Amino acid sequence: xxxxxxxxxxxxxxxxxxxxxxxxxxxxxxxxxxxxxxxxxxxxxxxxxxxxxxxxxxxxxxxxxxxxxxxxxxxxxxxxxxxxxxxxxxxxxxxxxxxxxxxxxxxxxxxxxxxxxxxxxxxxxxxxxxxxxxxxxxxxxxxxxxxxxxxxxxxxxxxxxxxxxxxxxxxxxxxxxxxxxxxxxxxxxxxxxxxxxxxxxxxxxxxxxxxxxxxxxxxxxxxxxxxxxxxxxxxxxxxxxxxxxxxxxxxxxxxxxxxxxxxxxxxxxxxxxxxxxxxxxxxxxxxxxxxxxxxxxxxxxxxxxxxxxxxxxxxxxxxxxxxxxxxxxxxxxxxxxxxxxxxxxxxxxxxxxxxxxxxxxxxxxxxxxxxxxxxxxxxxxxxx
Numbered sequence: 001x002x003x004x005x006x007x008x009x010x011x012x013x014x015x016x017x018x019x020x021x022x023x024x025x026x027x028x029x030x031x032x033x034x035x036x037x038x039x040x041x042x043x044x045x046x047x048x049x050x051x052x053x054x055x056x057x058x059x060x061x062x063x064x065x066x067x068x069x070x071x072x073x074x075x076x077x078x079x080x081x082x083x084x085x086x087x088x089x090x091x092x093x094x095x096x097x098x099x100x101x102x103x104x105x106x107x108x109x110x111x112x113x114x115x116x117x118x119x120x121x122x123x124x125x126x127x128x129x130x131x132x133x134x135x136x137x138x139x140x141x142x143x144x145x146x147x148x149x150x151x152x153x154x155x156x157x158x159x160x161x162x163x164x165x166x167x168x169x170x171x172x173x174x175x176x177x178x179x180x181x182x183x184x185x186x187x188x189x190x191x192x193x194x195x196x197x198x199x200x201x202x203x204x205x206x207x208x209x210x211x212x213x214x215x216x217x218x219x220x221x222x223x224x225x226x227x228x229x230x231x232x233x234x235x236x237x238x239x240x241x242x243x244x245x246x247x248x249x250x251x252x253x254x255x256x257x258x259x260x261x262x263x264x265x266x267x268x269x270x271x272x273x274x275x276x277x278x279x280x281x282x283x284x285x286x287x288x289x290x291x292x293x294x295x296x297x298x299x300x301x302x303x304x305x306x307x308x309x310x311x312x313x314x315x316x317x318x319x320x321x322x323x324x325x326x327x328x329x330x331x332x333x334x335x336x337x338x339x340x341x342x343x344x345x346x347x348x349x350x351x352x353x354x355x356x357x358x359x360x361x362x363x364x365x366x367x368x369x370x371x372x373x374x375x376x377x378x379x380x381x382x383x384x
Contacts, residue, residue, distance in 0.1 A: 001118055001119070002114065002118045002176050002177070003176075004127060004130075006172055006176060007111050007114065007115050007127075007131060008130070008131065008134045009165075009168070009169055009172070010070075010107050010108075010110065010111040010114075010169055011107070011108060011111040011131050011134050011135050011138075012134055012135065012137075012138040012165075013077065013104065013107055013162070013165045013166060013169060014050070014077075014100075014101075014103075014104025014105070014107055014108050015135050015138040015139045015142060016138045016141075016142045016145065016161070016162070016165065017046070017077070017081070017100050017104060017162040017165075018043070018046050018047070018050070018101075018104065018139075018142070019138075019139055019142035019143055019146070019223070020142040020143065020145050020146030020149070020158045020161065020162075021042055021043065021146055021155070021158055022043065022142075022143050022146060022223065022226075022227050022240075023143050023146050023147035023150060023227055023237070023240050023241060024146055024147070024149075024150040024155035024158060025039050025040065025042065025043070025227050025228075026039075026227060026228065026231050027150060027155055028042070028155050031088075031155075032088065032090060034090060035352070036228060036352040036355070036356075037349070037352040037353060038090070040224065040348065040349055040351065040352050041094055041097075041349065042093065042094065042097050043224060043348055044224075044345045044346070044348045044349035045094055045097050045098055045101065045345070046097045046098070046100060046101040046104075047101070047220070047341050047342075047344050047345035047348060048098075048101070048341070048342060048345035049097070049098045049099075049100070049101025049102045049104075049105070050101045050102075050104055050105045050108075050341050050345075051105075051337070051338050051340075051341035051342040051344075051345060052101075052102065052105070052338075052342075053073075053101060053102040053103070053104070053105025053106055053109075054105045054108070054109060054334055054337045054338050054341065055334065055335075055338040057069065057073075057105060057106055057109045057110075057334070058192070058334055059192055060072070060106070061110075061113070065179070066110065066113065066114060066117070066177065067177045067178065067179050069106060069110060070106065070107070070110045070114070070173055070177060071170070071173060071174070071177075072103075072106065073102070073103045073104075073105070073106025073107050073110065074103060074106075074107060074166055074169050074170045074173060075103070075170065076099045076100070076102050076103030076106070077099070077100050077103030077104055077106075077107065077162070077166040077169075078103075078163050078166035078167055078170060079096075079099055080095075080096040080097065080098070080099030080100035080101075080102075080103060080162075081096065081100055081159045081160070081162035081163030081166060082096070082159075082163050083095055083096035083099065084096030084097060084100070084159040085156055085159035085160050085163060096159070100162060103166070107169070108135075109334075111131065112131070114177070115127060115131065132255060133252060133255075136248055136251055136252045136255065137248070137252070139248050139251075140244065140245045140247070140248025140249060140252075141241075141245065141248075143240060143241040143244045144238060144241025144242060144244070144245065145158075145161070145241070146158050146241070147237055147238045147240060147241040148238060148241070149161065150237070151237045151238065196335055199325055199332055199335055200335075202324055202325070203383060204320075204321075204324040204380060204383065205321050205324045205325060205332065207376055207377070207379055207380045207383075208317055208320050208321035208324065208377075208380060209321050209335070209336055209339055210373075210376050211271075211317060211372075211373040211374075211376040211377045211380075212313075212314065212317035212318060212321065212336060212339075212340065212373075213339050213340050213343050214369045214370070214372050214373035214376065215274075215275070215278060215309075215310050215313060215314065215317070215369065215370065215373045216310070216314070216340045216343075216344060217343060217344060217347055217369045218278065218282065218306055218307075218310065218366045218369050218370060219307060219310060219344075220343075220344035220347055220348050221347055221348070221351060221362055221365055221366055221369070222247075222299075222303050222306075222362070222366065223348075224347075224348035224351040225351045225354070225355060225359075225362045226240070226244075226299060226300075227240065228351075228352065228355055229294060229299060229355070229359055229362070230243075230294075230296060230299065233294065233295065233296060234296070239296060240296075243296045243299075243300040244300070246300055246301075246304050247300060247303055247304050247307050248307075249304075250304040250305065250307045250308040250311065251307045251308070251310065251311040252311065253308060253311065254274070254307065254308040254309065254310060254311015254312045254314075255311045255312075255314075255315060256311075257308075257311070257312055258270060258274075258311060258312045258313070258314070258315045258316060259315075261273065261312065262315070262316060262319075267316040267319055267320045268316075268320070268377070268380075268381060270312060270313065270315075270316040271313045271316045271317060271320070271377055272377070273309075273312055273313070274309040274310065274311075274312035274313025274314075274316070275309065275313060275370065275373060275374045275377060276309070276374075277305060277306070277308060277309030277312065278306050278309035278310060278313070278370040278373070278374075279367075279370045279371060279374055280305075281302045281303075281305035281306045281309070282302075282306055282363075282366050282367040282369075282370040282371075283367060284302045284305075285298075285299075285302035285303060285306070285363050285366060285367070286360070286363040286364060286366075286367050288302060289359070289360050289363045290360060290363075294359070306366070306370070318333070318336055321336055322336070347365075
């Protein structure tokens with residue numbers, strides 16, 4: 001049996017690599033002499049690669065098996081970190097981030113698959129909550145880690161950290177993951193795409209997936225904009241990381257509350273509760289931005305409640321969407337992740353353009369996403 005701390009390490013690598021770079025983006029832009037839209041590619045291309053990797057990992061597993069897939073993913077992750085570390089040329093830095101993102105998608109997906117294979121369905125479901133908490137924790141502490149490394153060593157140290165994490169994971173993977181006794185069955189690409197299209201044609205799945213993605217976009221808009229909105233608010237360069245922990249903690253609390261609510265409420269009722277919190281505090285965020293000077297409190301406090309609402313609704317959105325997929329539940333889960341990450345990549349890249357128009361456009365966009373998600377969910381209820 002594979003020790004559980006191995007799965008924790010595997011699940012935490014990608015979220016740390018994705019988010020640790022955020023507080024360093026303004027410094028990278030200044031040092032390389034590029035604008036904010038260009039340096040933002042370090043984040044958005046990672047998200048896009050994460051989406052592509054999550055979309056394709058099922059086919060890779062079907063062809064290579066678990067062990068080869070995880071070793072390939074970790075190798076991509078390590079090599080990507082080393083490329084980004086060794087260069088100050090933007091092209092190679094972004095190439096490294098893409099490789100990191102693909103490798104990160106493989107490690108995230110395989111952490112769940114190997115956990116079930118190692119512990120069995122019942123024990124794995126009990127431990128899966130700890131895995132989700134580890135991912136949320138890593139998202140919360142990553143900006144603080146990145147800000148500290150950038151302040152005391154330089155932003156290159158962030159890529160060194162990722163490469164070091166990946167190297168340790170590769171060492172333990174070679175020791176712990178055994179080759180499969182049988183060769184995996186291959187799933188034709190045409191059949192794979194056909195299954196995905198059949199999911200998209202399902203009205204209920206399509207609407208749940210759309211609403212889930214819109215709520216997730218609130219987070220991607222905020223996390224992409226906040227380093228630029230707060231860069232001149234404090235001389236303490238670690239302040240951003242400390243405040244970001246509040247947002248991550250709210251998401252963890254929302255996930256915990258969702259497990260309690262779903263014991264008593266139907267999934268759609270939990271979704272309604274989460275959506276209402278999101279709309280209410282997205283409105284508060286916009287009012288604070290319009291009526292007060294920019295501050296960490298006026299940004300992070302309302303965003304924490306929005307993220308709390310997202311934590312409450314996300315598990316219910318995903319469960320409801322997957323339930324509509326019947327025998328394609330595994331592919332439905334992968335497609336939900338792909339849609340969320342790919343749209344996150346697109347919107348995170350246009351954030352600098354929105355800020356150039358006016359900083360308040362981010363708050364307007366977040367409120368619009370919460371309202372659209374609420375309307376989309378009401379359409380689902382009208383269809384039932």
